[in-house]
Amino acid sequence: MTLRRKHRIVGALVGTCNMRGWSAKDCTLPVEFSAQETRFLVERGIAQLVSKQETLLSVPDAEQLVLCRKQLEARFDQQSGFHKAEKLREVERNMSKILAGKRKKLMKEGIAEEDIKLDEKQILQEIADNFVFDRKNAQLEIPCAHAEPHTFKVITPPLVSNSLKYKVFCDCWMRGHYVTAGDAFGADFLLYPGDPLQYHASHIVILLESPIVQPLHLIAKVRLAVIVNKLCIFAYFVDEQVDGDNDDLKRKVHYQTVQWEGNRDKMDMIAGSSARSC
16 A cells, blocks of 8 residues: 555455455555566665565475474464364353253253252353364465565566566656556557556556557557547657767657547538538
């Protein structure tokens, strides 16, 4: 939530809610970040990229296996104690019904009512002594952090600093947008004016290898933007001279926003005919 609210980095939730099962629209932690988001966070000192592969995939020795078994048994004991306590609390809440049922059963067996003496503490003790925790019903623990201490090493994020995709991502972020992947809309990025949970995307961003775009490609992307009610932005590199030196060129990102107005004349005609008929 800190990355989302403070740094406008959304990522993609890829976890499954264990209470409701898998759903494409109802994902939970963990969150997965793209190469652009990862590089952006690392370069600004917001996050650190580490690898835990060696530790988490290493084969435990005999001593570690014994320790893991002891810890597993301890977790089973904790769950057993919790369920036992919950069972006794339930018995206490329904003690009056339990006493009435036991008294009725004893009377059916021929014992006189005045001879029946039931002790609540004794009943609780009997239930506690006979309680058995079935490990098949044990809950699966999903800790927020790794259950045991483990080592890691800092690694360098993928080199995407000079790519067009990374430069466009950083530039759009600097302009105040939330930037997410645009695969679902046939684009490279989606731009949001606020948190994607509260706003719809306002633009789709298409990356071009060169400033030259084929007419059919242009029409397809712009019409796609019209269908999803967004503006279409084309982004591409342009080589520019630096300090008047023809041999020293700098690649700079340029943007072109395109809005479809293919039906404008038709709509004007409809509006004019409607006005005359009125």
